[in-house]
Amino acid sequence: MSSLTVARKDFRDAIQSRAxxxxxxxxxxxxxxxAYGYTEAPELFGGEAEATFGGLVxxxxxxxxxxxxxxxxxxxxxxxAGERELGSIKLLLSLPTTRKQVFVGKVLGRGAxxxxxxxxxxxxxxxxxxxxxxxxxxxxxxAFVGLTLLFTAVYAVIMVSISATTGSTTRATTxxxxxxxxxxxxxxxxxxAIVYVVEGFSIPSEFPPWVYxxxxxxxxxxxxxxxxxxxxxxxxxxxxxxxxxxxxxxxxGPEPFYQTPxxxxxxxxxxxVVPLVVGYVRFERxxx
Amino acid sequence: xxxIECSNLSKRFGDVLAVDDLDLTIEDGEIFGFLGPNGAGKxxxxxxxxDFVRPSSGAVSVMGHDAQTEGRTVRQRxxxxxxxxxxxxxxxxxxxxxxxxxxKGVDDDPVALLDRTGVAGAADRRAGGYSKGMRQRLVLxxxxxxxxxxxxxxxxxxxxxxNGAREMREIIQAENDRGTTVFFxxxxxxxxxxxxxxVGIINEGHLVAENSIDGLRDAxxxxxxxxxxxxxxxxTTVERVQSIEGVSGAAIEDGRVRLSVTGRSKFRVLESIxxxxxxxxxxxxxxxxxxDLFARYTTGNQGDRM
Numbered sequence: 001m002s003s004l005t006v007a008r009k010d011f012r013d014a015i016q017s018r019a020x021x022x023x024x025x026x027x028x029x030x031x032x033x034x035a036y037g038y039t040e041a042p043e044l045f046g047g048e049a050e051a052t053f054g055g056l057v058x059x060x061x062x063x064x065x066x067x068x069x070x071x072x073x074x075x076x077x078x079x080x081a082g083e084r085e086l087g088s089i090k091l092l093l094s095l096p097t098t099r100k101q102v103f104v105g106k107v108l109g110r111g112a113x114x115x116x117x118x119x120x121x122x123x124x125x126x127x128x129x130x131x132x133x134x135x136x137x138x139x140x141x142x143a144f145v146g147l148t149l150l151f152t153a154v155y156a157v158i159m160v161s162i163s164a165t166t167g168s169t170t171r172a173t174t175x176x177x178x179x180x181x182x183x184x185x186x187x188x189x190x191x192x193a194i195v196y197v198v199e200g201f202s203i204p205s206e207f208p209p210w211v212y213x214x215x216x217x218x219x220x221x222x223x224x225x226x227x228x229x230x231x232x233x234x235x236x237x238x239x240x241x242x243x244x245x246x247x248x249x250x251x252x253g254p255e256p257f258y259q260t261p262x263x264x265x266x267x268x269x270x271x272x273v274v275p276l277v278v279g280y281v282r283f284e285r286x287x288x
Numbered sequence: 289x290x291x292i293e294c295s296n297l298s299k300r301f302g303d304v305l306a307v308d309d310l311d312l313t314i315e316d317g318e319i320f321g322f323l324g325p326n327g328a329g330k331x332x333x334x335x336x337x338x339d340f341v342r343p344s345s346g347a348v349s350v351m352g353h354d355a356q357t358e359g360r361t362v363r364q365r366x367x368x369x370x371x372x373x374x375x376x377x378x379x380x381x382x383x384x385x386x387x388x389x390x391x392k393g394v395d396d397d398p399v400a401l402l403d404r405t406g407v408a409g410a411a412d413r414r415a416g417g418y419s420k421g422m423r424q425r426l427v428l429x430x431x432x433x434x435x436x437x438x439x440x441x442x443x444x445x446x447x448x449x450x451n452g453a454r455e456m457r458e459i460i461q462a463e464n465d466r467g468t469t470v471f472f473x474x475x476x477x478x479x480x481x482x483x484x485x486x487v488g489i490i491n492e493g494h495l496v497a498e499n500s501i502d503g504l505r506d507a508x509x510x511x512x513x514x515x516x517x518x519x520x521x522x523x524t525t526v527e528r529v530q531s532i533e534g535v536s537g538a539a540i541e542d543g544r545v546r547l548s549v550t551g552r553s554k555f556r557v558l559e560s561i562x563x564x565x566x567x568x569x570x571x572x573x574x575x576x577x578x579x580d581l582f583a584r585y586t587t588g589n590q591g592d593r594m
Contacts, residue, residue: 002391005387005390005391006391008390009376009379009383009387012379012383013376013378013379016378017378083374086374087370087372087373087374088373088374088375088376090338090340090370090371090372090373090374091370091373091374091375091376091384091427091430093338093339093340093363094338094363094366094368094370094373094430094431095363095387095388095391095392095430096360096361096363096364096391096392096393097360097363097391098359098360285342287301287335287340287341287342288335288340288341
């Protein structure tokens with residue numbers, strides 16, 4: 001299977017990047033500092049008075065939700081566009097493989113690089129936190145690490161796919177940062193803007209239910225909701241809401257699924273598949 | 289079965305017609321030189337053979353397989369030295385060749401291949417630190433992985449010194465002796481001439497000539513230039529040289545005789561000079577340059593296929 005060979009080579013190549021290791025180290029340090037800071041003074045960080053492992057997990061989430069997209073941009077934006085710009089893709093595609101396998105191999109390789117680096121940081125941070133707190137919630141640990149790996153995979157897919165749409169790293173950078181700005185930084189405003197326009201240029205007293213769906217389009221919001229869906233009890237005890245501010249309390253009463261945090265998991269699945277298709281189709285049709 | 293067959297191949301990039309209705313057949317087992325000035329369409333044609341670029345119209349078959357739909361099968365049996373490639377800076381030479389072995393599913397010894405192309409000494413150094421010539425040797429080693437039936441080499445001597453270019457030709461020759469078909473492009477005449485069975489000249493996307501080198505020279509009547517030292521040279525010497533069969537013109541140049549040969553072997557002409565004029569002390573062959581040939585093929589009415 002030449003996808004795996006491509007992925008292995010890509011992994012070998014990427015793990016020798018100093019920039020990547022600098023990022024992983026930064027993440028590791030931040031994750032440990034965050035865990036330490038939270039356990040020492042949870043109230044300073046907006047948590048409850050006593051530090052719990054569950055609280056730490058939700059606290060770290062705020063950090064990974066921002067950090068994962070940034071590292072994914074660094075690791076992914078040049079993955080294919082860079083090889084096309086330099087010409088090393090010719091070396092790769094001179095060998096018996098197909099563009100599909102190269103594309104899949106790149107996604108796997110970069111995904112593996114990201115997941116390795118980030119899971120080291122998260123697990124070390126959580127273990128340090130567990131030692132300081134003196135307790136560990138294994139289910140919360142597994143759920144958080146698993147979901148974060150899924151979120152990381154989603155961002156690996158998005159960034160490699162963006163990279164596959166162009167042969168210019170300048171354009172790939174623009175698209176990658178544009179994606180981040182739109183979906184991570186200003187997305188909170190987008191549903192409001194849509195409501196404003198739909199409601200005849202006025203802000204209604206109550207938001208329509210579909211606003212929640214729009215908020216969940218942002219991958220990091222979907223990631224946060226996903227954790228709420230996986231750890232509803234901890235979320236309840238922390239008084240977390242679903243982030244959209246419209247869906248009411250978690251786990252209270254029957255709600256249509258599109259207004260529950262489970263929608264976050266659906267959105268993550270969406271982001272795992274759609275960019276793959278778009279990136280692959282563009283790459284397959286391109287003249288290199 | 290032809291090794292490579294392009295029929296009615298065209299490729300348009302925006303307003304530019306890079307390849308224009310190209311028909312080209314490379315027979316199994318031959319060494320074919322693909323000549324042309326920069327921008328003539330050589331690399332685009334090769335890029336289509338390798339499916340880096342999709343043709344606007346026409347079809348390409350390589351060893352009986354469609355280059356677009358069965359590219360993987362084609363490249364399983366092909367070794368490639370592409371143009372404008374870039375190595376993986378952070379991987380070593382050995383890792384590059386091992387990667388090619390893994391992709392081809394063969395168990396060749398990377399160091400043996402690197403040794404053959406003359407860079408075994410740098411096998412464990414990162415390729416990012418290689419010189420242009422070393423990279424060329426590295427990629428040639430990758431191309432030789434798995435004993436390919438076809439070698440496609442785009443400007444193989446780029447970055448090589450004369451010695452390196454000679455070694456490259458020796459490898460091409462040795463591969464061909466084993467039965468490998470070799471298709472390579474160049475804009476340097478001597479390299480093509482030294483190893484090719486046949487050449488094709490491409491200009492503005494068309495194949496303007498397809499023949500053996502000698503065939504091309506004969507057909508264009510460009511002839512060869514000889515510069516001969518025969519001791520003392522004066523006007524009488526020039527006249528005697530001019531009267532020899534196959535000499536179409538002669539003149540004094542720096543105390544030597546410069547003459548052009550047409551329609552006869554230059555060795556016969558040299559023998560005749562030795563007999564009729566005097567013992568030859570030294571001679572130099574100045575062959576028609578590629579530019580001369582291009583000039584013949586791309587201007588005037590010599591564009592007919594031969």
